[in-house]
Amino acid sequence: MAPKTAKQLEKAREDKKVCILEAALKVFASHGYDGASISMIAREAKISKGLLYTYYESKEHLLEQLMIWGLERAGSTTNVEAGYRIGSEEEFMYGLKMIIAMVQQEADFWRLYNMVVMQPKMADRFKDKAKSFLEDYLQVYVQYFEDKKVPDPMAEAIMFGAVIDGILFDMLMVGETEYPLERVLEVVRRKFA
């Protein structure tokens, strides 16, 4: 049952690390970083506290890895990359819906992300990690608004970013089932697309 080769061993370690990250995400998201305890996370991951420490050297380190992992997943889920170019209104709306779907799916991560960035001391430690993700994003939309010849494409893109952040924030806050997403997206289309 136990993996034999070095490769299998490495794979098993990776799987366990992900399993721990998932447990940590669940617990951090519902109790906050400080409100969560290592015991809770270990219990959620169905391993002992001691073992957890062989994968992540401290609670702080675990949070850090969790943020990296979440942002990476966010980056790879949305197909926005540095070179990507939005070609049509349809593509614009499709991309928007993708982002929202991704946040809905990873609601725990984004709730945690929001909590973390609101704490200046914590935010500083993760700013770099979010930066490239956000900048790629912004650039794609600056390009889109330039193509549309709006007066101040950068400001337009920043404001569009605020729209997304605001919608997501409100949805995470009130619960997605109660939010009239379709109607709001229709307004977004009228204003931006």
Place this chain on the structure above:
Amino acid sequence: MAPKTAKQLEKAREDKKVCILEAALKVFASHGYDGASISMIAREAKISKGLLYTYYESKEHLLEQLMIWGLERAGSTTNVEAGYRIGSEEEFMYGLKMIIAMVQQEADFWRLYNMVVMQPKMADRFKDKAKSFLEDYLQVYVQYFEDKKVPDPMAEAIMFGAVIDGILFDMLMVGETEYPLERVLEVVRRKFA
């Protein structure tokens, strides 16, 4: 130190309570609810730990009073009340700037507010408190967009709310000095006013 008359005593108590709230806000905002300790708050307020408990019966109660206090201040700072009606584009923009100024001034409170509402268990306990404040707000803008005859005034108002939330979120996150507020507000004017 103890004033003589009952009135003065009551006044002194009130002052001290506000002093503690201010300290608590500062500490909660920068460390989060669970990350903040009563010791830190007492030190910030320059009183002993024990004394804090003659004013607020528990850490939880202190947070609750802080949320009430902050939302009340927010409600009284902005002149948005149930009956208010926005009459012109100038008034619309003025109101918007007021909100932003308020949040900038009370940045600590809004950072804390954001952290709290992201934690489902905590959010539930404060939903009622925020509800009337938010509903009054929404109603004023629904009215404004109705007057402007936009297709779906409710959705427009909700989306406009998301714009505000998004801008504020981004500003709280990156720090207000780095945020190109003027240019973004210009875009808002073009889109909504």
Place this chain on the structure above:
Amino acid sequence: MAPKTAKQLEKAREDKKVCILEAALKVFASHGYDGASISMIAREAKISKGLLYTYYESKEHLLEQLMIWGLERAGSTTNVEAGYRIGSEEEFMYGLKMIIAMVQQEADFWRLYNMVVMQPKMADRFKDKAKSFLEDYLQVYVQYFEDKKVPDPMAEAIMFGAVIDGILFDMLMVGETEYPLERVLEVVRRKFA
């Protein structure tokens, strides 16, 4: 309203001290010495904590005075004094009923007394206070049993003391309403009177 003469003043102080003792008794009896707080006692006595300290210099001192006061009242309620002599079976039973009535009336005191004497450190401090009260008592019964020519009057008196203590203990424990006192006293009469 305030008393003028030194005598009235002294009287007022005495009254207040008794009022505090009564409050302390109630609170100590239901929470135990360590489980009771000065705040609770002051609240029960409807005075401030500060004022309490002008009457009793410490919590310990308050307990001590309470024990003295209670034992004195017990001594004065029962008409058992050093010289007293029980003359008949009727007097014997009457005296027994008096003791029981007294403890029922002063149930709080005796509950507290029991708790205190079970703690070796505390008991030592109050042994002297209870001693004379108990010795007078014992002597009266030794005399009675001598008159009755029982084989070992001292042992008989000690055992009779145990009977009283046991009945009272059981009554304090189960609650007097549930205790079949009449029937038990009838047995006592058969055995001892």
Place this chain on the structure above:
Amino acid sequence: MAPKTAKQLEKAREDKKVCILEAALKVFASHGYDGASISMIAREAKISKGLLYTYYESKEHLLEQLMIWGLERAGSTTNVEAGYRIGSEEEFMYGLKMIIAMVQQEADFWRLYNMVVMQPKMADRFKDKAKSFLEDYLQVYVQYFEDKKVPDPMAEAIMFGAVIDGILFDMLMVGETEYPLERVLEVVRRKFA
């Protein structure tokens, strides 16, 4: 220090729990429940405060387990069970001496027991636990007195119970060395056996 097999581990846990109970008993008995502190108990048990909480979830829970443990030991030490029947005066006196010996041996427990049952709030929580122990006891003596054809066997048994309680109370209070137990037991034999 941590044994290997699950069985050994369970055994070690059980041993440690008993070790803690013994320490708690000692400290509770000499300082009372509220007067005793977790620090004192941990020090007595030679473990850290923190560890105590992996065995007992709270001070209250520790007391509860201590009462259960003590009553169980009392029940198993005396050979009085529901079906047992006292057949002779010798057996009667033997049983009595057994009870007294048990209480002498477990003096700390009974001192604590007495303190606890004197506090109405506490007593309520332990009444059920003591009930079956006491009822079995009572029943055995009711049977004995029925066999002896005394007028009111139930009252006789209850009074006999009071005798035992009284003797034990007095012994716990004055210290067993000073109590003329032999002579008093001789009186008991004359009256009841």
Place this chain on the structure above:
DNA sequence: TATGAATGAGATTTCATTCAT
């Protein structure tokens, strides 16, 4: 006389982390 704000020590409890097995 009377108040209750204020303190500081200490209470109960939690938890990140270590380590023997």
Place this chain on the structure above:
DNA sequence: AATGAATGAAATCTCATTCAT
């Protein structure tokens, strides 16, 4: 690799006592 007992520091909270008014 895996466990969870063990620790110690720190958290929340309580309370006897003092003191300015």
